[in-house]
Amino acid sequence: MTIVTQDLPEALYRAAQVRAMDRYAIDTLGIPGWVLMQRAGAAAFQVLCQHWPEARRIAVLCGGGNNGGDGYVVARQALDHGIEATVFALSPPDGLQGDARRAFEAYREAGGRVEAGLPAEREDFDVAVDALLGTGLDREVGGRYADAIGWLQAFAGGVLAVDVPSGLNADSGAVMGCAVRADATVTFIGLKCGLFTGEGPACSGAVWYADLAVPQAVLESQPPTAQLWRRYRNLLPPRRATAHKGHFGHVLVVGGDAGFTGAVRMAAEAAARVGAGLVTVATRASHAAYLNVNRPEIMCHGVETPTELQTLLGRATVVAVGPGLGQSGWARSLLQACCDSGLPMIADADALNLLAQNPKLRENWILTPHPGEAARLLGTTAAEIQQDRFAALAAITAKYGGICVLKGAGTLVGGDGQLAGVCALGNPGMASGGMGDVLTGTLAGLVAQKLPLLQAARMGVCLHAAAADAAAEEGQRGMLAGDLMPWLRRLVNA
């Protein structure tokens, strides 16, 4: 029995790996491809019924490969269940081969209607099924397929994508020219990496997984490429009754040039809210005195020279550098002192921009670029970074060492030789000023509490996103970075 679930496994694969799993199931284990296609179509139909129980008329847009074959099975299932289905064939069915052809013939024998081209009226259908292109996508989409994707983009009813939203690169989450934006995607045998990062989350909608009842050996025939993180997990141990503040580390936040004091203030508060024992800010002397007026628990020092910073570095467990730092000579000299200190470091914002100008290889740090900063770190463009976020992550850790957190929808976390993690938590309400500063402080607060860097990055990224999801219950629009603070506190105690 094929299981269709939203309780997704952790392992993520590239399209070629899932295709290899298909071949292993078919060629080595002798499970006919036709049987897999029947299960895939049945799983997609099951999701369609669950999402749109009222659907009475469906349009199924079928491409010329096996993804289209799955579409014919969905259409056939619909007919069997008294739902009116019409297939719109992007490639002449006469040209279909193998299992896809057989699926077409079975549908025709059941009395199914096939039309060439696209439906004239969108209003005739409640739900449209995207069975245009799946893991076989190997080039930019143009011509008829682009027209069909355009048709689906303008369709007001529900859209269900079969295996992968057509046009989405299943490996990178980049759009290959244009891509379907589905309400739900049902994906088969192995979860594809691209569904969860870059444009993937926007194109896939709710992701469902169907294992097509293949034996575990099929899933184990390929090593995962990345790991999906869908839940926040608290990795901090419970506090002992005899605990004192010295047990939970001392975070030093460095930055906050004139006009950017909020950035250090938020990073510092986040570090305190996730449980750091002590938090100190080193900032411009001109505003050091009033930075902690409303948060007197944070210590604050005016620092104009690297020598003045040395004393503070000497007391710190971890340094978070970059929020509001700017790129002046002051900024440069403080960053250098932080790097020389040997302390574990979180580098964000202008610290990254300065590093891009003067790259350093260091193991003991977490870099937290957004795509624009990642582009500067690698001397490329943000668009190039988004074309392949996994490759960008690997390139940054190869060039700079340590752990990289590549921010943006489907935040990636990785270190050299480590399986990349993809955070599926978070929401578009996080697109507002100060969110990055809160993440920087969160990570520093966890490192201060002695979590190894990779664990701190994993926990911190998921914690920050989970706090944002909780805060967004009152609305994504207008959500402030500061709104995360009470949730950070609740979640580190969960």
Ligand SMILES: NC(=O)C1=CN([C@@H]2O[C@H](COP(=O)(O)OP(=O)(O)OC[C@H]3O[C@@H](n4cnc5c(N)ncnc54)[C@H](O)[C@@H]3O)[C@@H](O)[C@H]2O)[C@@H](O)CC1
């Ligand atoms: N037996 C199997 O291998 C199974 C495959 N399944 C389905 O089969 C799909 C893979 O099938 P295919 O390998 O036939 O590939 P697709 O159906 O994804 O693609 C079909 C054809 O589209 C062409 N194409 C690629 N990029 C294009 C573009 N930009 N514009 C226009 N045409 C383009 C390719 O040349 C390819 O021949 C999976 O995504 C899944 O839906 C499932 O039925 C499960 C079992």
Ligand SMILES: [K+]
């Ligand atoms: K598809």
